[in-house]
């Protein structure tokens with residue numbers, strides 16, 4: 135079974151012909167992408183990755199994951215942005231809601247912690263407290279090898295592991311995922327003899343979850359990565375269809391583009407399942423970094439319902455009408471709870487015999503109609519179940535929709551020139567050699 139995309143709830147805002155009229159533009163975007171002739175074509179390796187991935191490396195990933203499961207209580211994954219979000223999203227979506235809190239014998243893999251995704255000394259200090267008494271492995275993930283946040287975290291963790299296990303012991307507990315040839319991390323990994331995995335040149339950070347970047351931590355957490363890839367491969371085949379009328383992935387790209395052109399400049403990814411919280415973070419990076427450039431782009435945001443119906447719900451129902459929602463619905467939950475207890479005096483007797491999932495589902499249906507009535511177009515993506523297979527399909531659905539959306543918008547969906555600005559300033563303010571003039575200028579501005 136496939137994912138289902140439904141644009142009909144937005145019909146009051148975008149008529150079917152507004153989507154149909156984009157068929158030629160979508161076809162052109164498809165040809166650019168598949169012909170590898172569009173802007174950023176050198177970063178389209180993700181397009182056929184589910185079919186063309188390196189089987190030998192995949193086997194090594196599974197072996198390393200098995201080793202980590204057998205010799206570690208905790209795996210610390212160090213990375214940021216595209217070198218972090220996909221792994222976290224997938225582990226949380228497909229794992230147990232309280233994975234890290236489960237007793238060891240009931241956990242399918244080690245506890246998973248993330249580091250190098252911020253510069254907070256408090257977070258790291260507390261993480262070390264939690265790691266006390268545990269056997270620890272580290273997976274450092276950085277394509278460039280020079281990103282400040284993970285580079286500092288790795289420096290700290292390397293010292294920590296060498297202190298605890300000795301140089302040789304630490305060597306066996308460090309896994310490096312980085313560029314095939316270039317970069318400082320690659321040099322360090324080679325010099326120290328760490329087991330290394332490759333981020334292919336032609337796959338950018340936010341498109342890298344189905345490479346070793348995501349796969350090693352995901353497999354270590356006990357999730358079936360072969361199924362994840364199989365799902366992505368099925369999506370790759372299904373969404374290779376050039377005809378907009380036959381391709382739900384392209385319909386999503388066309389619908390959001392039509393909405394954007396009519397002033398819907400903020401898209402909210404809506405979920406009704408806490409396990410999908412980090413998926414929304416991954417999605418925001420994918421679309422935000424791909425489209426937000428040249429003074430253009432939909433602003434991607436997210437809400438988690440029903441939680442946020444009690445906070446952001448008011449704005450969505452009644453605030454500025456520049457929004458649309460993309461609801462990710464999961465058809466069959468992995469668990470359900472029957473509501474029993476008869477008339478318990480709490481006024482909820484009418485729910486007797488229903489399940490909690492049914493209530494969640496009615497909340498979704500009711501909200502969809504209320505928000506549509508309130509003037510917010512709703513797009514709906516349905517996953518049959520939150521399994522590795524369907525999640526792999528969803529990853530590919532969003533990746534490809536994002537690329538097509540970028541081409542419809544007339545941007546390069548695969549670069550991120552804007553993320554450099556803060557880094558240059560930070561390096562200068564920290565006194566990095568070569569940044570002296572900029573430092574003087576920034577300090578004058580800050581102190582002036």
Ligand code: PA5
Nearest residue numbers: 215216217276277278281339340
């Ligand atoms: O999508 C991107 O390119 C970024 O988010 C990067 O993934 C992020 O900056 C981390 O880069 P690196 O893997 O080089 O450390």
